[in-house]
Amino acid sequence: MTEVLAGRADFYFAPLVNALPLLKDGQLQALAVSGSARASTLPDVPTTVEAGYPNSEYNFWAGVFLPAKTPADIRARLYAETAKALQHPAIREKLGGLGADPMPLTSAQFETLVKSEIETNTQLVKAAGIKVN
Numbered sequence: 001m002t003e004v005l006a007g008r009a010d011f012y013f014a015p016l017v018n019a020l021p022l023l024k025d026g027q028l029q030a031l032a033v034s035g036s037a038r039a040s041t042l043p044d045v046p047t048t049v050e051a052g053y054p055n056s057e058y059n060f061w062a063g064v065f066l067p068a069k070t071p072a073d074i075r076a077r078l079y080a081e082t083a084k085a086l087q088h089p090a091i092r093e094k095l096g097g098l099g100a101d102p103m104p105l106t107s108a109q110f111e112t113l114v115k116s117e118i119e120t121n122t123q124l125v126k127a128a129g130i131k132v133n
Helices: 016-024 072-087 089-097 107-128
Strands: none
Touching: 072 089, 072 107
């Protein structure tokens, strides 16, 4: 983002959480969002797919990981408490101000998401010809 602000780069993909303050200040202009849906904080900004770039969807997300052997009752309690917290108006307001839209997933849904992300990113690395040292 520093290079875009300095005029040495034309564009940059950044998580909305990082770019939103600069967008609000008018220092940056959002061309598109890469998620599967428009960002609630930028409803007039199209997705990359809407802007004419098929197969360009890329969602930025954060999740909570636990050790593999965490008992099911503890996982269930953590999910319930997290989902409850994400419904609290102050939390929703804080996340919304950061450009983050809560997306609580069950353990099974989250596992499916992570597996899908690994597969998608593996394909991107192969398509780009990136080699691991």
